[in-house]
Amino acid sequence: MRALEELLGKLIVDSKGNEVGKIDDVEVDLNSKLVEAIVVKGKGILAKQFQAEKLASLMKRLRITKTEDLLIPFDEVQAIGKYVVLKSGIDQANEPPTPS
Numbered sequence: 001m002r003a004l005e006e007l008l009g010k011l012i013v014d015s016k017g018n019e020v021g022k023i024d025d026v027e028v029d030l031n032s033k034l035v036e037a038i039v040v041k042g043k044g045i046l047a048k049q050f051q052a053e054k055l056a057s058l059m060k061r062l063r064i065t066k067t068e069d070l071l072i073p074f075d076e077v078q079a080i081g082k083y084v085v086l087k088s089g090i091d092q093a094n095e096p097p098t099p100s
Contacts, residue, residue, distance in 0.1 A: 009023060010080070011083050012084045014088065015086060023040065024039050024040060035074045037071040038071070038074065
């Protein structure tokens with residue numbers, strides 16, 4: 001549980017360093033005890049900062065709840081340290097993933 005508590009409040013950035021918002025909550029699968037998604041209240045700062053077409057491309061990969069919260073699937077997270085870094089940038093979110 002301590003690891004989950006440390007996630008709360010962390011700043012989320014995309015792969016280009018653009019701020020997405022801060023983690024307000026997490027969704028956890030109670031059976032597997034794995035984090036499924038991170039929650040940013042009110043779509044974070046995305047809606048304020050980015051052009052509509054760039055925002056729309058990212059939103060295709062993410063989910064918005066009925067309360068307008070942004071849910072980022074945990075498999076979209078590339079790294080966790082001082083920041084939570086997403087795998088893609090705002091304007092590359094609708095491009096297919098590059099093979100590893």
